[in-house]
Amino acid sequence: MKGPVVITCLYFIYLVTSHPTEKVTYNGNQLWKITNDNKTTLELLKTLANEKYLTLWMLTSKTVDAMIHHEYLNQVKEKLLENNQTYKVSIEDVQKAIDEVNPKPPENLDGHKDYRLTWNYYHNLADIYDYLHYLEATFPKLCTVITIGNSVEARPIKLLRISNRNPNNKAMFVEGGIHAREWISPASVTYIIHQLISNYDNEPSYIKNLDWYFVPVLNPDGYTYTYNVDRLWRKNTAKSMTSNCIGVDLNRNWGYDWSNNGSSNDPCSNLYSGRKPFSEPETASVAKFFINNPNIQWVGYLAVHSYGQYIVYPWGSPDRVIEDHKELNDLGSQAAKMIIEGGGESYTVGPIGTTVYAAFGSSTDWARGGEAIKFSFTIELGDYGKYGFLLPARFIKPSSDEVLILVRIIAQAVEKSLQNNNKC
Numbered sequence: 331m332k333g334p335v336v337i338t339c340l341y342f343i344y345l346v347t348s349h350p351t352e353k354v355t356y357n358g359n360q361l362w363k364i365t366n367d368n369k370t371t372l373e374l375l376k377t378l379a380n381e382k383y384l385t386l387w388m389l390t391s392k393t394v395d396a397m398i399h400h401e402y403l404n405q406v407k408e409k410l411l412e413n414n415q416t417y418k419v420s421i422e423d424v425q426k427a428i429d430e431v432n433p434k435p436p437e438n439l440d441g442h443k444d445y446r447l448t449w450n451y452y453h454n455l456a457d458i459y460d461y462l463h464y465l466e467a468t469f470p471k472l473c474t475v476i477t478i479g480n481s482v483e484a485r486p487i488k489l490l491r492i493s494n495r496n497p498n499n500k501a502m503f504v505e506g507g508i509h510a511r512e513w514i515s516p517a518s519v520t521y522i523i524h525q526l527i528s529n530y531d532n533e534p535s536y537i538k539n540l541d542w543y544f545v546p547v548l549n550p551d552g553y554t555y556t557y558n559v560d561r562l563w564r565k566n567t568a569k570s571m572t573s574n575c576i577g578v579d580l581n582r583n584w585g586y587d588w589s590n591n592g593s594s595n596d597p598c599s600n601l602y603s604g605r606k607p608f609s610e611p612e613t614a615s616v617a618k619f620f621i622n623n624p625n626i627q628w629v630g631y632l633a634v635h636s637y638g639q640y641i642v643y644p645w646g647s648p649d650r651v652i653e654d655h656k657e658l659n660d661l662g663s664q665a666a667k668m669i670i671e672g673g674g675e676s677y678t679v680g681p682i683g684t685t686v687y688a689a690f691g692s693s694t695d696w697a698r699g700g701e702a703i704k705f706s707f708t709i710e711l712g713d714y715g716k717y718g719f720l721l722p723a724r725f726i727k728p729s730s731d732e733v734l735i736l737v738r739i740i741a742q743a744v745e746k747s748l749q750n751n752n753k754c
């Protein structure tokens with residue numbers, strides 16, 4: 331039986347747009363949570379989305395989050411009432427929410443002379459990269475910054491390795507910021523880095539016996555674009571040869587089970603999977619790093635996204651069941667339980683394709699199916715749609731603590747599986 335049908339950041343959001351050159355604003359647009367309890371609702375909303383009345387943010391089997399364009403608030407309301415659908419307003423003014431997401435960091439950040447990251451604010455790409463280089467300079471025996479490639483617009487894609495240089499270490503990859511507007515992702519990945527480095531000597535063996543590879547911002551062009559042009563941008567900024575629309579959904583572009591199913595071959599779609607697997611330099615840079623470093627023994631891969639509060643694992647296809655489904659489900663459920671016990675939010679656990687929605691060509695599927703990394707997970711952070719992609723900065727620390735619990739659970743599972751293998 332299928333789990334709740336949900337379409338989140340990973341999934342169905344069909345936004346037709348061309349490449350704007352001026353800052354995009356959303357004055358008067360509203361985010362509505364619409365009851366989705368009959369078959370005609372979804373068809374109606376898809377039609378309204380195609381007619382540019384609204385933009386779909388997230389669909390579940392019970393509700394739909396849709397941003398209603400300000401010119402059509404009354405028309406959409408009337409159409410919903412005609413279909414006996416109820417809704418409530420989550421965000422009264424999307425532009426106001428955008429303006430309030432991130433209070434401007436002060437110029438002088440207390441106690442941070444050498445870097446600007448605070449985890450009280452969302453920081454731009456330069457601040458994030460400066461922090462990685464600060465760590466390399468301050469902890470040269472532990473930290474190394476590696477540029478694994480360049481983006482479409484030639485921005486470096488930077489990776490931070492944390493390693494005690496134990497030659498027996500296995501390796502864990504943590505991917506952030508593949509979807510541009512999910513600002514909580516780079517913020518939480520850098521927070522995890524900060525937590526591990528702050529107390530590295532006292533960390534348990536399951537942390538120190540792994541080499542950690544963090545890419546906080548895998549989509550640096552898109553991330554920059556959300557600061558300079560469109561806060562709600564999702565894809566990279568690659569130009570199309572066949573369309574005026576720009577951007578490829580990088581989490582549909584990986585070279586395992588790549589398809590236009592659960593994604594799109596339309597360059598204007600927010601789910602456009604690209605011309606071919608690894609057509610984009612951002613995804614290809616990770617694949618090349620794996621190919622060029624055959625001695626690294628990968629055992630874990632975690633992709634950090636928002637929103638919807640899910641801990642999910644392969645496959646993206648709803649028609650396939652992974653062989654160690656129960657083990658991965660138990661691991662995710664253990665993390666979800668510990669997150670609750672730690673005062674955090676509630677997470678739904680399961681395979682991507684049946685817990686969320688069909689998705690092909692994602693990094694988590696590639697890590698497991700292409701690279702045979704047993705512990706491959708995606709976490710969709712908060713929230714349920716009160717703020718959606720516009721999660722205020724005050725949620726950075728509590729959300730990041732939730733990711734850190736999952737990271738620790740995965741690392742412990744890796745250690746346990748290695749011990750079991752040694753016994754054999």
Ligand SMILES: [Zn+2]
Pocket residue numbers: 339340509512635636637
């Ligand atoms: Zn995402």
